[in-house]
Amino acid sequence: MVTGSRVTTRVWMWTSVMKLLVFAEQQTVGTSWEASNACVRRDTSMTTSPKLFECESRVCEEECVNTPGSFRCYCDGRQGKRLAQDMMRCEVIEDRLPLDMRRNSRSLYLGRMFSGIPVVRLRFRRRVQTGFTAEFDLRTYDPEGVIFFAGGHLSSSWIVLVMHRGKLELQLKYGAASRVTSSGPAVNDGQWHKISVEEQGRSLVIKIDREAVMKIAVTGDLFTMNNGMHELNLTVGGVPFREEGLVSKVNPRLDACMKDWRWLTGEDTSIQETIRHNERMQCYAIEDHSAFYPGHGFAFFNHSHGDNQTLRIQLTLRPASSMGVLFALVHQDRVPFSISLSDYHPTTLEWKEHVLVAFGDVIVASAAVDLCDSVTHTLNVTVTGNSSVLEVDDRPGRMESVENLQAIDLLSYSTFIGGIPDVSLVSTPISAFYTGCMDVRVNGRLLDVDDAQHKHNDIRSHSCPLVTTQQ
Structure with a gap:
């Protein structure tokens, strides 16, 4: 008679997805049998076969999911990872084609902030009142957005130069009077255009490539008096108030590039230095029309x-x-x-x-x-x-x-x-x-x-x- 014998069977399993050879042991426990002259009696109390959960063995470098008879590994692509060819390890995703990411350090990218807030804020103070002048080169494919704001605050006199349907549009508010004017050719063709806005007496003159496209009569001053000083606020790439305050609503976000700018007498050397040391404020040197x-x-x-x-x-x-x-x-x-x-x-x-x-x-x-x-x-x-x-x-x-x-x-x-x-x-x-x-x-x-x-x-x-x- 043999009692409590232990039989071990080795089983090799080939998983279908991962092609990984897994070794396990099946054990037959508590089997007893007794022989006599008359008969043979077999009493099998229990046979167990433990399930295989491959993921518990940490076969995957990152995420692991058990599947019927196998498992599957995942790598988090949001962290720049991809699954390697062994289907278990994770590798760094590398670009196939290098892009021309060179920047123009003397350019200003207007679309840096998705929130639509200005990318540049300036304040000019004068003891003697002067007229407003602005000149810059602009390149964009975007049909809509804010180029710059100049003036006091929401309830005072101000102007906003925007892009609307690919053309320049001037929105202005002088006291209780407000107006929207648009004219000239489309300028969202991806080419550089020289834009200027200048106060000439009681008129605002807007030029594209040195050709006048708008002349608007105004009554009032963009500068406001504060403690005996004439002050003017200027913002680029957005307005200093909510977009609902515009005379005509536009999406303020403008994917555009600006260079060779001169505000009033060019008093923005500190901004130029800031841009030079911050690549995120700079434009790509060469661009195509696409997101x-x-x-x-x-x-x-x-x-x-x-x-x-x-x-x-x-x-x-x-x-x-x-x-x-x-x-x-x-x-x-x-x-x-x-x-x-x-x-x-x-x-x-x-x-x-x-x-x-x-x-x-x-x-x-x-x-x-x-x-x-x-x-x-x-x-x-x-x-x-x-x-x-x-x-x-x-x-x-x-x-x-x-x-x-x-x-x-x-x-x-x-x-x-x-x-x-x-x-x-x-x-x-x-x-x-x-x-x-x-x-x-x-x-x-x-x-x-x-x-x-x-x-x-x-x-x-x-x-x-x-x-x-x-x-």
């Missing part, structure tokens, strides 16, 4: 797109990186829909550049294509119910075979461009921020990031650096 996403931060819109049945998304882009979220719909802590760039396919584990369309964490359409080639590409995605169609440069993408896919709710969501917020990594295949140029149209309407609910200050709405000339 720029720097690989950190996102823009989000908290409104619907006018159609709760169909979503038609067009992305015009020139990527500098092969990883990043281009477009996403977010509801609370979920990402019901996303369009991303990736250098691998999470389902097929194919290691090459892809465009991925996902419902949640499920890939529903894809295209194996490398877009990091310095050329502008166009992606079109149409979403209706639980189906989607992808086209890359007018070529159809591959439709993935997915069962029991739920339709997307096109009413309750926020739209994120260039990245996703702090949601779970497992809610979407890709979490990295996008790097490169991109314009987004939804149902035929351009999403101007100047109109977003929020955007990172380093995202530029209408100016994108070119690929470096060293390539």
